[in-house]
Amino acid sequence: MQKGLLHHIEIYVSNLKQTNEFWGWLLKELGYSSFQEWENGHSWKLGDTYIVFVQAEDKFLDPPYHRCRVGLNHLAFHTSSRQQVDEMTRKLTERKVKILYHDKHPFAGGDNHYAVYFEDPDRIKVELVAPECSSTKGCVDS
Ligand SMILES: [Zn+2]
Incomplete structure (x- = not known):
C-alpha cells in the first residue's frame, strides 16, 4: 500500500x-x-x-451545503480517456444533470485539462478528468 x-x-x-x-x-x-x-x-x-x-441528521440540514463556503469544494475522479469524458457528458445530459461551465466545456479547467464538471443532488461539484495529454500536436487517445 x-x-x-x-x-x-x-x-x-x-x-x-x-x-x-x-x-x-x-x-x-x-x-x-x-x-x-x-x-x-x-x-x-x-x-x-x-x-x-x-x-x-435533521437538525444539521440547515444551513445546507454550499461549495463556496468553508469545506469541500469538489471531488475529481480520473477517467480512462477523453472519450470516456465525452461519453459521461452525454450520459449526464441524458440524465438531466446540468453540465457546469458549459461555454468552456471541456476545457473549463485549462487548455490541457480535458474534463466535465457537474453537481450532485446536494450541489457538491464533481469533476471527471481525462488523462493528461503531453503531446504538443494535440491529444490522441489510445
Ligand atoms: Zn478540480
Whole structure:
C-alpha cells in the first residue's frame, strides 16, 4: 500500500436516497462497487479507497451545503480517456444533470485539462478528468 493515499472519504448528505441513486450510478460507471450499506449510509469502493455517504441528521440540514463556503469544494475522479469524458457528458445530459461551465466545456479547467464538471443532488461539484495529454500536436487517445 502506498503510504498517504486516501483511505476513504465520508460525506454527509441531505437525502441519502437521492444521493444513492446519483452516486450509485456514477461510481459504478467509474468502476466502483457497492461496499457497505446500512440504514443511514452507503459506501462504494475501488481498489483500496472507498467513499461513504451518510444521511445527515435533521437538525444539521440547515444551513445546507454550499461549495463556496468553508469545506469541500469538489471531488475529481480520473477517467480512462477523453472519450470516456465525452461519453459521461452525454450520459449526464441524458440524465438531466446540468453540465457546469458549459461555454468552456471541456476545457473549463485549462487548455490541457480535458474534463466535465457537474453537481450532485446536494450541489457538491464533481469533476471527471481525462488523462493528461503531453503531446504538443494535440491529444490522441489510445
Ligand atoms: Zn478540480
